[in-house]
Amino acid sequence: MMAGKREENPAGSSNNLRGDVLGVLKVATAEQIQQIALPHLSYRHTDKPTPSKRKQARTASHTGALSDLHKHGLAENGGQLPGGDTLRNLTPMGLKTAARELGRPVGETGNPARGAGRTGASHPMTVNEAALALQRPKPDLAQLTGEPADVLAAAQAAVDAPAGLGTIASYATEVALPTTGTWSNSDRGGAQADIVITSPEDGVPLLFVEIDNCHESAQVLAAKIDKYMRFCQRKVKDVDGTERPMWRTRWWAPDGRHGDQPHPPLLLVFNRASSRNPHTVSAQLAELTRRHWQGTAYCCDREGSPGLPGRQ
Incomplete structure (x- = not known):
């Protein structure tokens, strides 16, 4: 090894x-x-x-x-x-x-x-x-x-x-995602990704993975996703003095197609190791976290250029 x-x-x-x-x-x-x-x-x-x-x-x-x-x-x-x-x-x-x-x-x-x-x-x-x-x-x-x-x-x-996706070198486990503090001295209220995958050669520059053995309720998982979102929204000053999302100071990912900066995707993996039904939990979780994933509808003006949210 x-x-x-x-x-x-x-x-x-x-x-x-x-x-x-x-x-x-x-x-x-x-x-x-x-x-x-x-x-x-x-x-x-x-x-x-x-x-x-x-x-x-x-x-x-x-x-x-x-x-x-x-x-x-x-x-x-x-x-x-x-x-x-x-x-x-x-x-x-x-x-x-x-x-x-x-x-x-x-x-x-x-x-x-x-x-x-x-x-x-x-x-x-x-x-x-x-x-x-x-x-x-x-x-x-x-x-x-x-x-x-x-x-x-x-x-x-x-x-x-x-x-x-990738090789073993593309993976990291138990990665702290601090909402306050630093990478090496993170707060207790931050998220911890069970797996982080960086495999840009496979079209996956950055992926967070959360594992559940079907022991946790939708409410507990929703609270975890809230922590992921808080981390993704956190901004810090980089070495050049520019303020940018903290996760971008450690990992690379391309900007969005329209100049936006999307958050890294989160993969939730259920392992049916208990009696809790993952399908029921998934449906409940989707409702509890809707504000994080539903996005904002953007319309185009008459010339086909992106317009403001909800406007023609």
Whole structure:
């Protein structure tokens, strides 16, 4: 997960299997790291007799890499999931190393996600699965030579499926969006994006993602969206003394088609992990947040030029 010169480590792993994924996800299982870093391994070891044996074989390299990170003081165990999978997270020193690998300021990698396993880590795991679903890592077919025909067909189908957004370096998680204070010392009343995606090459220069395991009411989610809006409306002075939206001092996005400056989009992801109906919540949420998304109707004058709101 740390790039650079390839070198062998005590557990038999090499450093191209180590690091930056945990720098983004904060806490993850070896299988989640494998699915993002080396997706072709998901199509290997199909001859093993049981699912647990197949998983063990697929994740052996990353389990070894994580063991090496632990020996070097860069990673630690973060508890266990109810199914028995061990959670891993980086230490403060590991986060600094991951920040260098990702080319980010150290402060942007956040804090260690310690103790997530004590509460089951249901929300972090959903965030990870959402990131995996949005990125859609493609297997390298060249690494699957000699695999059975049905396995190759499944891998080819994954390659042929619609592309996802960016690479792991396009993602950040648990990003504070301050309504007061600074990026590094934000207020408690601000928003926190579960995922931020920057993938301009895919037509998505900036996207905020909010994850809900169907535990929160429409009212709670509406309050969160209010915080996102307050952040997007906040203006600060940039280094050149020009006042601009705070988010534009950190991320790039094009101006609107008519010279306006639209806010970044927010994707709300529901994971039906409880009895709350996401369709009902969505309908209620749409009404509660209408003032944020309905916009203002602009008319054109007789010559076809944009006019004032509500005027011909």
